[in-house]
Amino acid sequence: MAGLKDAWTDFRATIETMDPVDLTLRLTLLILIVSPGPGEHWIVAITTGLLAMAGVLQPALLRSRRYWFLIAAVMLSVNAVYNWEFSDNHKFLISFWCLAVACSLSSANPREALAVNGRLLVGLCFLFATLWKLTSSTYLDSSMFHLLLLTDSRFFVLGETFAGMTPDMLQYNQLELSGLQSTLVGTNLITKGVWTTGVLQAGSGVPGFALFLTWWTLLIEGLLAVVFLMPARLLPRWRHVILLIFAVTTYPPSNVIQFGWVLLVMGLAACQPEDRRLRLGYTAAFLFIFIFSTGGIRDAYFHWLQQ
Amino acid sequence: MSEDPLIRKLALYSVPVLLCLTAGTQRFMAASHDLNPWKGGGYGMFSDIHRTHYRVIALKPVDENNIGYVITVPKLFERDMDATRALPTTSRLEALGERLLQQEWFLAGPPGNQFPIIRQQLFRHPGAKPVKLKGMTVQLAEPAFDAKSNQMTCTVVKSVQVSGGQ
Numbered sequence: 001m002a003g004l005k006d007a008w009t010d011f012r013a014t015i016e017t018m019d020p021v022d023l024t025l026r027l028t029l030l031i032l033i034v035s036p037g038p039g040e041h042w043i044v045a046i047t048t049g050l051l052a053m054a055g056v057l058q059p060a061l062l063r064s065r066r067y068w069f070l071i072a073a074v075m076l077s078v079n080a081v082y083n084w085e086f087s088d089n090h091k092f093l094i095s096f097w098c099l100a101v102a103c104s105l106s107s108a109n110p111r112e113a114l115a116v117n118g119r120l121l122v123g124l125c126f127l128f129a130t131l132w133k134l135t136s137s138t139y140l141d142s143s144m145f146h147l148l149l150l151t152d153s154r155f156f157v158l159g160e161t162f163a164g165m166t167p168d169m170l171q172y173n174q175l176e177l178s179g180l181q182s183t184l185v186g187t188n189l190i191t192k193g194v195w196t197t198g199v200l201q202a203g204s205g206v207p208g209f210a211l212f213l214t215w216w217t218l219l220i221e222g223l224l225a226v227v228f229l230m231p232a233r234l235l236p237r238w239r240h241v242i243l244l245i246f247a248v249t250t251y252p253p254s255n256v257i258q259f260g261w262v263l264l265v266m267g268l269a270a271c272q273p274e275d276r277r278l279r280l281g282y283t284a285a286f287l288f289i290f291i292f293s294t295g296g297i298r299d300a301y302f303h304w305l306q307q
Numbered sequence: 308m309s310e311d312p313l314i315r316k317l318a319l320y321s322v323p324v325l326l327c328l329t330a331g332t333q334r335f336m337a338a339s340h341d342l343n344p345w346k347g348g349g350y351g352m353f354s355d356i357h358r359t360h361y362r363v364i365a366l367k368p369v370d371e372n373n374i375g376y377v378i379t380v381p382k383l384f385e386r387d388m389d390a391t392r393a394l395p396t397t398s399r400l401e402a403l404g405e406r407l408l409q410q411e412w413f414l415a416g417p418p419g420n421q422f423p424i425i426r427q428q429l430f431r432h433p434g435a436k437p438v439k440l441k442g443m444t445v446q447l448a449e450p451a452f453d454a455k456s457n458q459m460t461c462t463v464v465k466s467v468q469v470s471g472g473q
Contacts (some may be wrong), residue, residue: 092348107318
């Protein structure tokens, strides 16, 4: 226990004394090294991974705008041009963030430029997300979250804990829907023009929990858009507290960690230099999401909740 | 140190403007060309059912005698299929059909079925009969999920005919 306390004290001292720009850039490099998943294009995964390693090993690169322009060029050319219709939104966001870092390092005041870019990118991302949700009928009637709880492995632990889903139900539903891409369905569609799957299995709490997720997500994302896009002098600390609450409650249970990391790094960049505690909070949340999502702690926690 | 105002503005606002342009383009492509809202940099993830997963592309090739076949789409075409499901424009559906027609096909299933199966040469049985395709119907079916019945229904919304072949 004493060891843990010492480790926390050291961690706290390191984060609070580290230059805010360096901390932001180092965490960005960490995302580039650890985040490529199965859906990542191999060119991005290898090139940015190697470039980020070089940045970690050679600290002089950290403040080089050419270095960040190179990373941004690789990411944008693959994620936003070649692969654009396949690319997840967090891949666009991290690509834009690397470009924002490069642009900020070209300015006379990199810290201020990073802060403005971070604040605007977070706010705009949530603004567009909220607009999409407000104009989607399948979102507003909660059928989008309903289907996710029934079929998406990433949401299964949530569904099992709060909505009565079981592993058998999830497996059955996934099998039923995977059949949509079979030649049998294709042949039937050609001849009949319509195909309906069997009835998917649902826990008794799914409709209610889907409704809760629908309105909670809309509320907090809309709030984040407002607080991050309002003038920087208004609610300077509250916007960060709301983002931290959102990130910690949303990304670990739903297992969408890359998006959470990018948002946290941009939120960190938007902190004022004197906000030492917020920087500590962002860094701790960044590590928490990583540990919670990958270390089996997530499953153990939800198992404990079910009991 | 004084800074050129243009450089300062570019450093502060060029990337947020780029994000807005990308999101606006994605929104336009989703409205006009049925781009999957989850993809393309418009932040429409979790706002709609994931259309790339549940859209169905149905293919019906016919030979010179107007006999219809069931086609086993080769792995090589997975990216084309995914791209078409993500952004199912008429031109993409046509291009997919044309590329498939250009391949060599062989009868794989037993003859006499209502829709015999055809495969590419790589997977054919020894002595399998080649099939000369004349044209293909490529259809797109859009998914709709009914949360009351817990059922997904796919309905054909687009259909194109392509002709050609080897």
